Amino acid sequence: MTQGERVRSVRKELNLTLEKFGEKLGVSKGAISAIEIGTRNLTEQMTKSICREYNVNYDYLVNGEGEMFDDLPQTVLDELCVQYDCDSFDRVLIEEYLKLSADDKQVLKDFIKRLSKKI
Structure with missing residues (x-):
């Protein structure tokens, strides 16, 4: 699974549209779509933003290792x-x-x- 496919998996797991997912990250739905389909690379800054905003495990997002979400406070x-x-x-x-x-x-x-x- 590519990084873009993992981004899509995270977004789908959270039941968010491209627009809602990108909104919290400060990017357009087009930017998220481009990452998911692989026409745009996932930058380190975007990776960190996704992990921070959605409690995503960095190793999962970057390397496909470990659980999708970190076991951190949920609220x-x-x-x-x-x-x-x-x-x-x-x-x-x-x-x-x-x-x-x-x-x-x-x-x-x-x-x-x-x-x-x-x-």
């Missing part, structure tokens, strides 16, 4: 929790806050402001 929240050394309680607290409506978030913020003034 922004997971990445933040790793970066800031959050425990499971921290993660649930953040996740539940993010689920609140805008009004409920404001109520909570107002409560914390009132509380902090008393300390």
